[in-house]
Amino acid sequence: MTDHIIFIHGVNTRETGIEPTYADPLIRQLYRHNETLETPLDLNMIPLYWGDVNKGDEAALLNIYEQSPLWKKMNFTGLRGNQLLQFTGDAVLYISRFAGIKVVERLRLQALAGFKQNGRTGPQPGDRIHLVTHSMGTVILFDALFSARWDPEKTSDYQGVEEIRETIFGLTAQARQGLLLCSIHTMGSPISLFSLMMVKNGNGIMNTMPNTHDITPRLQQLLTNLHNILQRKLPWRNYIHPGDPVAYPLEDLLYAMIDEQQVILDIKDILTQEPGLLDPLLNTQNLGEIAEIALFGGKAHSSYWSNELVASEIFETVRNANKVTS
Template identity: 70%
Template sequence: MTDHIIFIHGVNTRESRVEPTYADNLIHLLLRKNESQAEQLDLNMIPLYWGDVTKQDEEMLLDMYQRSPLWKKMNFTAIRSNQLLQFTGDAALFISRYDGVRVIERLRLQTIAGLNKNGLMVIKPGDRLHLVTHSMGTVILFDALFSARWDPEKTSDYQGVQQIRQIIFGLDPKMGQGLTLCSIHTMGSPISLYSLIMIKNSNGVDDSIPNTHDITPKLQQLLTALYAVLQRRLPWRNYIHPGDPVAYPLEDLLAMMIDPSQQILDIKDILTQEPGLLDRLLNTATLGELAEIVLSGGRSHSSYWNSEVVANEIFDTIQKSASIIP
């Protein structure tokens, strides 16, 4: 049986864009771990890359900014031109239907290519699927898999999202078919912030108003379907570097929103290293100093791809899945 591991990157918080080779170091760590085992797993690595899809639109916007007579008089123009524009720009563009479809199409084609050999789908009965997502990539992938805004009645003739969803067991349009999702790994993920758009009736809001960006119903549907078949909770590991400003805890939030009885989801927040002196200094820095340090650095946000802690936990989770789900 094969363990198919899909990787998806987020947005770089450093000066340059994410490169297509972003997952190479983590893949190398996983393969090295596998080679040291007496019984090796059959691993199929599928890194997805969407980092250049929105580049042209953001460059056009930056050009308009730079033509403003006020631009050179503003502070932090380097940060505004790179990290802030990429992080907020990619999020805004993905929310739009036009650029969202372009990103989804890239992911769809690369996923199909990763699951094919010589033009034929290589999925076999008993094969397993694992998701490894970073930063904004978590939001993008989870939006594609679970958000109601991509349901057929809302997307006219566009069927790309449905083709992605049908690869995974427990999701419409073919709930009883597809790969069994055996673990989720989120790294430096801001997805907990998006719970703010899922809140219902907290201020007397009419429950009849549709919330098209809410991912919780379909995510809960998937987890329930998996538990019914596997009789085990889905392992979800959320990795947090103490110096990463984009990473937030998920354990308590998802337990409350998705699995209050803690029966269908095994989620854990994992710190990739203990806080050091620099982290304590950041906690006492002024707001201006903190913004400059955080936005111009970004090493902690990309550190997961080189982390032995992350690689070991991912591999151990996959290995346990293989022994429980042969």
């Protein structure tokens, strides 16, 4: 049986764009852990890449901005035209059905190819899936898997999302078909900020969010189906670098939304390193330079891909899932 580990990157938050090799440092660490086992696991690494899908649209928008006589008189034009445009641009474009389909279709085709790489004929009964998502990649994947806006009756002729959902056990009406989702790992995730998630009021969780973007019912259905067949909670690890302003805690939020009794979900927020001595300054100063660092976190937001703690936690979670389902 194979453990398919699917990686999805987020949006760019630095001047250089995300490269297709973004997951290589993490993949190398996972393989090193696997080599220490007496009987190594059969790991199939599937990094998905969508970083250039919206590049043309964002470049066209930047060109329009630069035509304005005010552009050169504005502060932080480098920040506006690179990090901020790419970060918010990818998020906004994905919300549109047209751009969203382009991203999802790219991911679908790459995942299908990944299942067949290295001589494999495709996913086999008993195989497992593990999801490792970063930044906006978390939002994209969870939107595709769980949001009602992709239900067949709302997408006309496009059935790519339904095909993705049929790959995973418990997401479609045929609840006992598909591969078992055995762990989720979110890194630097802003998912709690998006309308995909419910927001908290003084008395708990509001139930008035637009249901087309609400992932809660389908996610809860998946977790319940998995619990019924595996008799175990789904491991979910949410990694947070203290200097990454895009990363937010999820543990309390998801228990409040989905699993108040904590019987179907095992989620933990994990700090990838202790705060530095100068980190408190970022909460007290208002200087423009510090604000820019605080907004994009320097290297913090991309640090998860080379973090040993993250690699070790992912591997042990995959290894434990292998013991339970074998």
